[in-house]
Amino acid sequence: MADDATAAAFGGCCEELKDALSGDDFEPLIAVGEDGVLYLSVGLIDLEDEEPGMVEHPLFFCPFCGTKVQSEDDVKAKAEASA
Numbered sequence: 001m002a003d004d005a006t007a008a009a010f011g012g013c014c015e016e017l018k019d020a021l022s023g024d025d026f027e028p029l030i031a032v033g034e035d036g037v038l039y040l041s042v043g044l045i046d047l048e049d050e051e052p053g054m055v056e057h058p059l060f061f062c063p064f065c066g067t068k069v070q071s072e073d074d075v076k077a078k079a080e081a082s083a
């Protein structure tokens, strides 16, 4: 979940992303997963017999300033390391 370490890991490019990751009064749609990959929530999905789930996609570029925050190789390596 969003915390200071998360903001430090991915919020280095601009205040907007830092704020988005460390938001206290809202549930961020940009968050770092348990595998250490930065994800963007792109929508909600209805799951049978369950609460609606979030559809997440790895985020490669900061949506605010355009800085590359992680590469496809980073994401692959982290996903494999946590698999």
Ligand SMILES: [Zn+2]
Pocket: 013, 014, 015, 016, 017, 062, 063, 064, 065, 066, 067
């Ligand atoms: Zn940024």
